Amino acid sequence: MTDYTSENYIQENYALATSPSLRRRHAKEARFKWYGRIAIMIAFGFLVLMFSTIIFRGAGAFQQTNIALDVNFSEQVIDPSGERNPQALASANYKPLLTAALSKTFPEITARNDKRHLYKLLSSGAVFELGQLVSDDPSLIGTNQTIWLTASSEVDLFMKGKIDANLDETLRRISNKDISYIQALQKNGHIKKKFNSAFFTNGDSREPEMAGILGAALGSFFSLLVCFAIAFPLGIMTAVYLEEYAKKSKLTDLIEVNINNLAAVPSIVFGLLGLSIFLGVFHIPRSTPLVGGMVLALMTLPTIIIAARASLRSVPNTIREAAYGLGASKTQATFHHVVPLAMPGMLTGTILGMAQALGETAPLLMIGMVAFIVDIPHGVTDAATSLPVQIFLWADSPEKGFVERTSAAIIVLLAFLILMNLLAVFLRKKLERRW
Amino acid sequence: MGIVMDMKIKTEAAVKPPIMSAKNVDVSYGKKQAIDNVSLDIPENQITALIGPSGCGKSTFLRCFNRMNDTISTCKTTGEIRFAGQDIYDKKVDVVALRARIGMVFQKANPFPKSIFDNVAYGPRIHDLAENKDHLKDIVITSLKRAGLYDEVSDRLDESGTGLSGGQQQRLCIARAIAVDPQVILMDEPCSALDPIATAVIEDLMEQMKEKYTIVIVTHSMAQAARISQKTAFFHLGKLVEYGETDKIFTNPTDPRTQNYISGKIG
Numbered sequence: 001m002t003d004y005t006s007e008n009y010i011q012e013n014y015a016l017a018t019s020p021s022l023r024r025r026h027a028k029e030a031r032f033k034w035y036g037r038i039a040i041m042i043a044f045g046f047l048v049l050m051f052s053t054i055i056f057r058g059a060g061a062f063q064q065t066n067i068a069l070d071v072n073f074s075e076q077v078i079d080p081s082g083e084r085n086p087q088a089l090a091s092a093n094y095k096p097l098l099t100a101a102l103s104k105t106f107p108e109i110t111a112r113n114d115k116r117h118l119y120k121l122l123s124s125g126a127v128f129e130l131g132q133l134v135s136d137d138p139s140l141i142g143t144n145q146t147i148w149l150t151a152s153s154e155v156d157l158f159m160k161g162k163i164d165a166n167l168d169e170t171l172r173r174i175s176n177k178d179i180s181y182i183q184a185l186q187k188n189g190h191i192k193k194k195f196n197s198a199f200f201t202n203g204d205s206r207e208p209e210m211a212g213i214l215g216a217a218l219g220s221f222f223s224l225l226v227c228f229a230i231a232f233p234l235g236i237m238t239a240v241y242l243e244e245y246a247k248k249s250k251l252t253d254l255i256e257v258n259i260n261n262l263a264a265v266p267s268i269v270f271g272l273l274g275l276s277i278f279l280g281v282f283h284i285p286r287s288t289p290l291v292g293g294m295v296l297a298l299m300t301l302p303t304i305i306i307a308a309r310a311s312l313r314s315v316p317n318t319i320r321e322a323a324y325g326l327g328a329s330k331t332q333a334t335f336h337h338v339v340p341l342a343m344p345g346m347l348t349g350t351i352l353g354m355a356q357a358l359g360e361t362a363p364l365l366m367i368g369m370v371a372f373i374v375d376i377p378h379g380v381t382d383a384a385t386s387l388p389v390q391i392f393l394w395a396d397s398p399e400k401g402f403v404e405r406t407s408a409a410i411i412v413l414l415a416f417l418i419l420m421n422l423l424a425v426f427l428r429k430k431l432e433r434r435w
Numbered sequence: 436m437g438i439v440m441d442m443k444i445k446t447e448a449a450v451k452p453p454i455m456s457a458k459n460v461d462v463s464y465g466k467k468q469a470i471d472n473v474s475l476d477i478p479e480n481q482i483t484a485l486i487g488p489s490g491c492g493k494s495t496f497l498r499c500f501n502r503m504n505d506t507i508s509t510c511k512t513t514g515e516i517r518f519a520g521q522d523i524y525d526k527k528v529d530v531v532a533l534r535a536r537i538g539m540v541f542q543k544a545n546p547f548p549k550s551i552f553d554n555v556a557y558g559p560r561i562h563d564l565a566e567n568k569d570h571l572k573d574i575v576i577t578s579l580k581r582a583g584l585y586d587e588v589s590d591r592l593d594e595s596g597t598g599l600s601g602g603q604q605q606r607l608c609i610a611r612a613i614a615v616d617p618q619v620i621l622m623d624e625p626c627s628a629l630d631p632i633a634t635a636v637i638e639d640l641m642e643q644m645k646e647k648y649t650i651v652i653v654t655h656s657m658a659q660a661a662r663i664s665q666k667t668a669f670f671h672l673g674k675l676v677e678y679g680e681t682d683k684i685f686t687n688p689t690d691p692r693t694q695n696y697i698s699g700k701i702g
Binding site for chain 1: 501503506508531532533534535538539540541543545546547548557558561562608611612615
């Protein structure tokens, strides 16, 4: 009989205590866990670094320095004929109103040179702001109003502390005199940072303080609309045909290999294709979201097809058999059962493909969506640019005021991306059915 | 149309011609032959059991009866299978119509991820069997009652069919097959994933169903075949070894291989 009480026996055959080899295994496990944690921490650290840099740099662009002036809307200057024609009012000469208002605020300044400095406190777009105000509301004519007008980029940067006043005067973009004017305005509370609504309602501009993101955002939106309208139905139909209908043959193998290869083709190649086919052969108007969307659709198509096929393949075969067993035709089985079940995966793939298209710059450069476009596009055939191209253009601009606008545009782009991903999650949750 | 009561006058089973008959059927997957020259008659309003060890081809043979093997591209079927006198592999036969006449219940319960009502209503809907909404509801309720499921789900017809228990799901699949009003119901190991109680419920159900339908069932369980079937076919390595009255197969088999299988020596 085995003597279970013998200490020797327990140690040899029933030992529950750890041994050196077990300890090595545990250590290995712990090490691997830590490798994973460290990798995640590094990745997360970079993410935080990226986001904090962008937000830190771009946050300033959501505020804009404004200067309050008492403007006398003299009828003699802006509408001598008294016709109140809105077009004429918008394009009238408002400069005299500004000079008069500035002289009223700084009556002590008379020297010509000093006056020129004084005018430069305001953005060169301020006259258009007045024009817009008057043409929207002609009853202003003949009255005195306190109006907040956009300050110039230099004043804005100084107010945000981005110009060091202790620097030598010759090395900074703002003179000691300008600073003294700003301080005088500050004393009366006539200079203030306000929410920069112009950034969200304006198109591009040469002046950083007047430049806005709306034109580029709408350009991106229209491009994606065209891209979705083309790529989604084409991609889904291709995937459904290849996965559910096509008999496996050398030809389908070839098509499959080519679709996979297309997904890896550099995007600029699609831009070249768009340039030579869409613009060169079909003469679709260049620089428009229409042609941009078509090029992006070509680029997104393989991604959508691959994602859609994978999600069709993941629908269990028992569902198809159940439908066939009841006498459903192939098309009924496919569109009543298989496609609805694959839809969440298809939509996720599509939205991820679209998100990739949203961030794409290279193919758009080839078809002229890189131009300096001030007007806000109202449809798919208006010349437009896109968010990433706008970021690229602003990053390329020498004016210091564009630095924060570049980061702000990146924030807008990221917000777009996050919204699209949230939409993907929402759709997946809503459409998902378990079996 | 709709569910019309079986008005056929019952004559003696021996005189009645078989509802389905297979003659010299060969099935191959690529180069591998799965069924080798099988001929077999299925009598009407009876339960015919196909038994045999795993991989003997009994499921493949069952799937020939509603041409389910057509969906597998490498599968090739030759020979002749007749349903009510018509060759079902004839070019003129519409496979959709065939599958409406010959329903199928699968090994793994596969309800659609839709409501219980929609699961049963799907067949009548695609075949335009219901004249209006009330008629459709009628068909669904009758089918659920025939499948012995109605009392358990009558208050939650709009809930998902996938939320039911395994045995209930399988009965839902039977109700779904019945709703199309077929003549023959093929069952591919319908109880293999169920516990003994759920199995007993389904066996009772089949007993009642054979009044109206012809049932062909593939089963692993010899006990089940002995309990429920009137005819039994024993398959081995793609060949039909023995076919006859269930009583005779289980008490007095002629072939030694059948003898060995039912006594547990092979399989």
